[in-house]
Amino acid sequence: MHPTKRRIIFADKKGIGELKLLGKWDIQTIDEKLIKRVRIVKRADGFYVQFCVKIDSTVTAPQTSNQVGIDLGLEYFYSDSNGNHEENPRFLRKAEKDIKRSQRKIYKKKKGSSGRRKARGVYARKHLRVTRQRNEHAKRLARNLTLANAMVVLENLNVSGLVKNHKLAKSITDASWYLFRQWLEYFGSKFGRQVIAVPPHYTSQECSNCGIRTDISLSTRTHSCSHCGHTEQRDINAAKVILARANGRGGHPQSHASGVVASTSIGSNTD
Ligand SMILES: [Zn+2]
Incomplete structure (x- = not known):
């Protein structure tokens, strides 16, 4: 220097x-x-x-025994087992259209022309901007969740699917979830919190009250149990099922002597 x-x-x-x-x-x-x-x-x-x-960045997080299950969704960014919905950030939806438009502009310019080079630059900078916004958003939410809870439970995502799909909207969502999970794991280990991934199967069909599976289509926004009569918003019900899986039903929580854990996966991961 x-x-x-x-x-x-x-x-x-x-x-x-x-x-x-x-x-x-x-x-x-x-x-x-x-x-x-x-x-x-x-x-x-x-x-x-x-x-x-090389700096020491360990932080003492407040004592808590709170646990939360989160369901990542398309309608909301996530819904949690306490009954809250976290909205999808508007900047992502707006930026998506804008990025598509500037991408089309590249192909309207002549190959090898300076106009095309400029259009490509505009597109790349827009992409970069939304990548940074998305990262900040995921980071903020993950930090809040791990500060407020001793245990955060989410579904084990199919990460291999990330590379396969070419649909912009879907890939943006996948990338956001992936980022979010990475930040959860980062802050989890920083604050000494448990971040647990459980098998994702049937979380939207299972009843959070009695555990019985009901065949419901994904378009049904309300979970209504034909067995016990329990009714709840679909994603909140799923978040509760996810939390229950980490606490014994459908999985076994792992104990960690040190109390500090980055990320654990419960049960089989068939993805
Ligand atoms: Zn039920």
Whole structure:
């Protein structure tokens, strides 16, 4: 680092040399000895210098015995076993249309033309922007959930399906869920909380009150049990079933002597 720490010098003989650091950053507050690695990444809106810094970031989270089950959905981002729905962020739906439009614009320009190159840049920057928004959104929700609960239970997602589908809307949803789960695991281990994934099968058919499966179509928004008469909003019922699975019904919670666990998977994962 330059003594002023406003500049960085790459001395690895790759011909990069001295760079000026722009934007908001707090690397000047870090002792240079703690910087373990530096790399340059190219994004659609410019070059970034990433610093890998060795710092102690353990946080003491408030004592709680709260447990929550969450059902990831299409109508809501998630619904929880306490009866709350977390709305899908509007910026994602708006951005989706916008991204599609700017993607079409690329193909309207002549191949190899500067117009096409510019259109591609616009598209890439829009993509980058929504990726960052989505990440911040997932991070915020995951942080709140792990702070408020000693145990967060969710369905084991079919991650291999992520690469298969080519539909934009579906892939955005999948990517959001995947990100969300990664942040849950990150904050779970940071705060010493349990983040548990349970088998996803029949969570929307099972009754959270009596455990009996009822054949309901996905379009039915209310779970109505023909066995015990229990009625509940479909996703809330599913969230309760998910929580129950971690607590014994349909799975066995694992004990962790240390109390600190990143992520555990219960039962079989047939995906
Ligand atoms: Zn029932």
